[in-house]
Amino acid sequence: MNLKKTSLFFRATFTTVAGTLSALAMSTSAYAATLVDLELSLLVDVSGSVDDTEFQLQRDGYVNAFSNPNLFNNFISKGNIGKIAVNYIYWSSTNQQQQTVGWTLIDSVAAAQNFAAAISAAPRPFSGNTGIGSAINFATPLFFNNDFEGVRKVIDVSGDGSTNIGANTAAARDAALAAGVDAINGLVIGNSTSLFNFYNNNVKGGADAFVLQANTFQDFADTVERKLRREIVTNPQGTPEPATLIGLFGLGAFGITSNLKRNRKQSVKC
Numbered sequence: 377m378n379l380k381k382t383s384l385f386f387r388a389t390f391t392t393v394a395g396t397l398s399a400l401a402m403s404t405s406a407y408a409a410t411l412v413d414l415e416l417s418l419l420v421d422v423s424g425s426v427d428d429t430e431f432q433l434q435r436d437g438y439v440n441a442f443s444n445p446n447l448f449n450n451f452i453s454k455g456n457i458g459k460i461a462v463n464y465i466y467w468s469s470t471n472q473q474q475q476t477v478g479w480t481l482i483d484s485v486a487a488a489q490n491f492a493a494a495i496s497a498a499p500r501p502f503s504g505n506t507g508i509g510s511a512i513n514f515a516t517p518l519f520f521n522n523d524f525e526g527v528r529k530v531i532d533v534s535g536d537g538s539t540n541i542g543a544n545t546a547a548a549r550d551a552a553l554a555a556g557v558d559a560i561n562g563l564v565i566g567n568s569t570s571l572f573n574f575y576n577n578n579v580k581g582g583a584d585a586f587v588l589q590a591n592t593f594q595d596f597a598d599t600v601e602r603k604l605r606r607e608i609v610t611n612p613q614g615t616p617e618p619a620t621l622i623g624l625f626g627l628g629a630f631g632i633t634s635n636l637k638r639n640r641k642q643s644v645k646c
Contacts, residue, residue, distance in 0.1 A: 409524055409525040410459070410461070410481060410523055410524050410525070411457055411459075411524075411525055411526075412457055412459045412461045412481070412524050412526045412527070413452075413455035413456055413457045413458070413460055413526065413527050413528070413608070414455070414460040414461070414526050414528050414529075414530060414607065414608060415460070415461045415462075415479075415519055415522070415524055415525075415526035415528070415529045415530070416460060416461070416462045416463075416530050416607060416608075417462075417515045417518065417531045417532065418438065418462065418465065418532050418534075419465045419467055419512070419515055419531060419532060419533045419534065420434060420435075420438070420464065420465065420466055420467070421468070421506070421534060421535030421536060421537070421565075422466045422467065422501065422502050422503060423467075423468045423469070423502070423503065423504055423505055423536075423537060424468075424503045424504060424505065425536055425537050426503075426536060428500075429593075430536075430593040431500050433593040433594065433596055433597070434534070434565075434593065434596055435495060435496070436496075436597065437596040437599075437600040438492070438495050438600060439495050439496045440492075440597055440601075441492075441597070441600050441601045441604055442482075442488045442491050442492035442495070443488070443489050443492040444601070445485045445488075445489075447601075447604065447605075447608075448482065448484065448485045448487075448488045449485065451604075451605050451608045451609060452482055452488070452608055454609070455608070455609075457527070458483070459481060459482065459483040460481075460482050460526070461479050461480065461481055461482065461522065461524040461526060462477075462479070462480055462482055462491060463475055463477060463478055463479045463480065463518065463522075464477040464494075464495055464498075465511065465514065465515055466500070466501050466502060467502070467507065467508075467510070467514065468502035468503065468504040468505065468506070468507065469502070469504035469505040469506075469507050469541055470505075470507050470510045470541055470543075471510070472501070472502040472504050472507070473511055473514035473515075474501045474502070476495070476498045477491065477494045477495055477498065479518070479522040480494070481524070504541075505540055505542075506535065506537040506538065506539055506540050506541065507539060507540075507541045507542030507543065508533060508535065508538070508539045508542075508545045508548075508579060509539055509542055509543030509544050509545040509546075509547065509548035509549075510541075510542035510543045510548070511533065512531060512533065512543075512545070512548040512549060512551075512560065512579075513543050513548045513551070513552075515531055515552075516548075516551065516552040516555055516557060517555075519555075519557065520555075528558045528559070529556060529557045529558050530557070530558060530559045530560070530607055531552060531557055531559075531561070532560075532561045532562075532563065532603065532607065533560065533562050533563070533575075533579050534562070534563035534564075534565065534596075534600075535563075535564070536564075536565040536566050536571070536593075537571065538570075538571055538574040538575075538578075539578075545574075545579060546577070546578040549578065549579060549580075549581045553582050557582065558582050558583055559581070559582035559583050559584055559585040560579060560580060560581045560582055561585055561586050561587065561588075561603065561607065562575035562576070562579040562580055562586075562587040562588070563587070563589075563590065563596075563599060563603055564587060564588070564589045564590070565589075565590050565596060566589075566590075566591065566592070567589070567591040567592075572587060572589050575587045586606065588602065588603050
């Protein structure tokens, strides 16, 4: 190849690459999601087996965890991006689910404490049967209609009983994972081996998923803190690092991926 042809070749190549990067950047600009290490959906049982005192212990466990500055300073801020997004859902029977606190960016101690205050201020909405599968079905689409794009998407279900109404739990779990949720974790309340096994076999799923057990409602607060820390610091092997994505495409490729994922997942009906 002579000098003139070589020059034309590199000029054409540069033009193609520049055009591609420009299109990627436009895609990112149009979408403009906030990148976070984790999108975490907290599903909290308020079925009839949870009395008012137990409800308060459950609620206060999350309030105390997010009020504690250590959660942000020692865990959330140590992520690759240093931010997470969280929502908080109360659930009970088939059609009894409520996103009590919507998707919230946790990017500071103050933001975490404001999230805690919102949980604390919200009244109990239900006291019916136990529909874990229906709760998972309710939570799943909310990942794909928010303003965040997480490296990981995780559902966490806490409760003191197995499903006795509504959608099949294992089927709901499998549908959520197929839609793009990375993991579903469980927090079992009570020392029942059969309940732990139910969560382990029907609720838990996805990369690095786990089930923890709080033997009593009084133990719940400590278990919540351990659970949150484990969820926040997990980085499954093979997950793309945001810095790598930025270096390759100036976030353009990540933006296109986000758009494709969002378009696909919005069509999912659980």
